[in-house]
Amino acid sequence: MGRASVSHGRPALRVRGHGVPHGNGAAGLPRGLIVLLGLAGAVVAVAGLRIFAEVLAPVFLALMLTVTASPLGAWLIRRGAPAWLAATALVAVVYAVLIALGAALAVSVARLVALMPQYQDRLADLRASASGALTGLGLDAGRAGDLTASITPGAVADAVQSLLGGLLATASNAVFLLAVLLFLCLDAVSFPARLHSAAVERPEVVGALRSFAGGTRRYLLVSTIFGLIVAVMDTLALWALDIPLPVLWGLLSFITNYIPNIGFVVGLVPPALLGLLEGGVPLMTMVIVLYSVVNFVIQSVIQPKIVGDAVGLSATASFLSLVFWTWVLGPLGALLAIPLSLLTKGLLVDADPRTRWIDSLISSGPPRSRRRAAGLPAPGQR
Structure with a gap:
C-alpha cells in the first residue's frame, strides 16, 4: 500500500515541478518560435492599424483629449455636482478647445491662400533665377524649365496646406470626431469608479x-x-x-x-x-x-x-x-x-x-x- 502511494505520488511531483503550468500552453514552445509568433502577430496588428488609419487616428485624438480633460469631470463629482452636469461641462470644454483651434487654423490658412497671388511677380523671378542656375550647371534648358514650372502661388499654398494635412484631414472628418468625443466624455465621468472596481481583480x-x-x-x-x-x-x-x-x-x-x-x-x-x-x-x-x-x-x-x-x-x-x-x-x-x-x-x-x-x-x-x-x-x- 505504501509503495502504491509513493508510485502514485511521483507523477504529481513531476507535474508540479516540470509540467506545463495551468493556463500557459506556450511554456513548452521553443523561445525562438515564441518570438517569431509574437513578431508575426505584431506585423498583422500594425497592418490592421494602417488599413484603418483614417478611422483610428480621430479616435486616438478623441481619447487623448478626453484623458486630458477628464480630471475636470472628477473634480466636479467630488464637489457634489451631478453626473450629467459633470459630463456636460467636460463635453463643452473639449468641444470649445477643439472648435477654437480648428477655426483659427481655417481662418489663417484662408488668409494665406488669399495672400499668395500677391507674390506672382516674385515667384516668376525666382523661377527664372532657378532655371538659369540649373542651366548654368549644365542642365538642358527645357529640362530646367520643367523642374522649375511648379514654382507658382498655387503650388506654394498647396505645400503649406500639406504641412497641416493631418489637422485638415481631421477637420474634414469633424462630425465623426465630435461624436466619438461626446461618447468618450460621457463615459469618462463614471470611468474612475469602474476602474476602482476592476482593480480588485486586475x-x-x-x-x-x-x-x-x-x-x-x-x-x-x-x-x-x-x-x-x-x-x-x-x-x-x-x-x-x-x-x-x-x-x-x-x-x-x-x-x-x-x-x-x-x-x-x-x-x-x-x-x-x-x-x-x-x-x-x-x-x-x-x-x-x-x-x-x-x-x-x-x-x-x-x-x-x-x-x-x-x-x-x-x-x-x-x-x-x-x-x-x-x-x-x-x-x-x-x-x-x-x-x-x-x-x-x-x-x-x-x-x-x-x-x-x-x-x-x-x-x-x-x-x-x-x-x-x-x-x-x-x-x-x-
Missing part, C-alpha cells in the same frame, strides 16, 4: 491604464507650456522681421511643438518661404537662424529631456515612436506619437510583471521612482 492592468493617463497628462502639460513659450517668441520675432501672418506661424509653432524632436522643422518651412518671397535669401536666412536658435534649443534640447523625465520615455524611444506612428497613422500620428507609445507601453509592458524589465530599456529616469509615480508595484511585488 490591479496590474488598472495600474497600467492609470500610468498611461497620468503620463499623457504630464506630457501634454509640459508640451503646452513649452509650446506657448515658443509660439510667443516666434510670433514676436516674425513680427519684428515683418513676415506676413506672424500669428498663424506662431500658432503652427504651438501645434508642431507636440511633435517630438523635429516639430520645429515643420513649423519653420512656411515662414522661411515667405521670408524668401518678401526679402530674398537674406531675410529667409534670418528667419531660419532665429527659429534654429529659439526652437532648436527649446524643442530639441531642453524639452525632450523634461518630457522624457515626465513620461518615462528615453529620447531615442520618443524619436522612434514619432517615426513609427507617423508611418502607421499619417500626419496626425506625429502629434499622437507620445500618448500612443504610452498606451502601448502600458498595455504590453506595465500590465504584465514578466515584461516590466523592458521598462528599464526604453525609459528615462530612475525605475523605482517611475513605478511609485505610476502606482505600479516594484519588481517582485504583487
Whole structure:
C-alpha cells in the first residue's frame, strides 16, 4: 500500500515541478518560435492599424483629449455636482478647445491662400533665377524649365496646406470626431469608479491604464507650456522681421511643438518661404537662424529631456515612436506619437510583471521612482 502511494505520488511531483503550468500552453514552445509568433502577430496588428488609419487616428485624438480633460469631470463629482452636469461641462470644454483651434487654423490658412497671388511677380523671378542656375550647371534648358514650372502661388499654398494635412484631414472628418468625443466624455465621468472596481481583480492592468493617463497628462502639460513659450517668441520675432501672418506661424509653432524632436522643422518651412518671397535669401536666412536658435534649443534640447523625465520615455524611444506612428497613422500620428507609445507601453509592458524589465530599456529616469509615480508595484511585488 505504501509503495502504491509513493508510485502514485511521483507523477504529481513531476507535474508540479516540470509540467506545463495551468493556463500557459506556450511554456513548452521553443523561445525562438515564441518570438517569431509574437513578431508575426505584431506585423498583422500594425497592418490592421494602417488599413484603418483614417478611422483610428480621430479616435486616438478623441481619447487623448478626453484623458486630458477628464480630471475636470472628477473634480466636479467630488464637489457634489451631478453626473450629467459633470459630463456636460467636460463635453463643452473639449468641444470649445477643439472648435477654437480648428477655426483659427481655417481662418489663417484662408488668409494665406488669399495672400499668395500677391507674390506672382516674385515667384516668376525666382523661377527664372532657378532655371538659369540649373542651366548654368549644365542642365538642358527645357529640362530646367520643367523642374522649375511648379514654382507658382498655387503650388506654394498647396505645400503649406500639406504641412497641416493631418489637422485638415481631421477637420474634414469633424462630425465623426465630435461624436466619438461626446461618447468618450460621457463615459469618462463614471470611468474612475469602474476602474476602482476592476482593480480588485486586475490591479496590474488598472495600474497600467492609470500610468498611461497620468503620463499623457504630464506630457501634454509640459508640451503646452513649452509650446506657448515658443509660439510667443516666434510670433514676436516674425513680427519684428515683418513676415506676413506672424500669428498663424506662431500658432503652427504651438501645434508642431507636440511633435517630438523635429516639430520645429515643420513649423519653420512656411515662414522661411515667405521670408524668401518678401526679402530674398537674406531675410529667409534670418528667419531660419532665429527659429534654429529659439526652437532648436527649446524643442530639441531642453524639452525632450523634461518630457522624457515626465513620461518615462528615453529620447531615442520618443524619436522612434514619432517615426513609427507617423508611418502607421499619417500626419496626425506625429502629434499622437507620445500618448500612443504610452498606451502601448502600458498595455504590453506595465500590465504584465514578466515584461516590466523592458521598462528599464526604453525609459528615462530612475525605475523605482517611475513605478511609485505610476502606482505600479516594484519588481517582485504583487
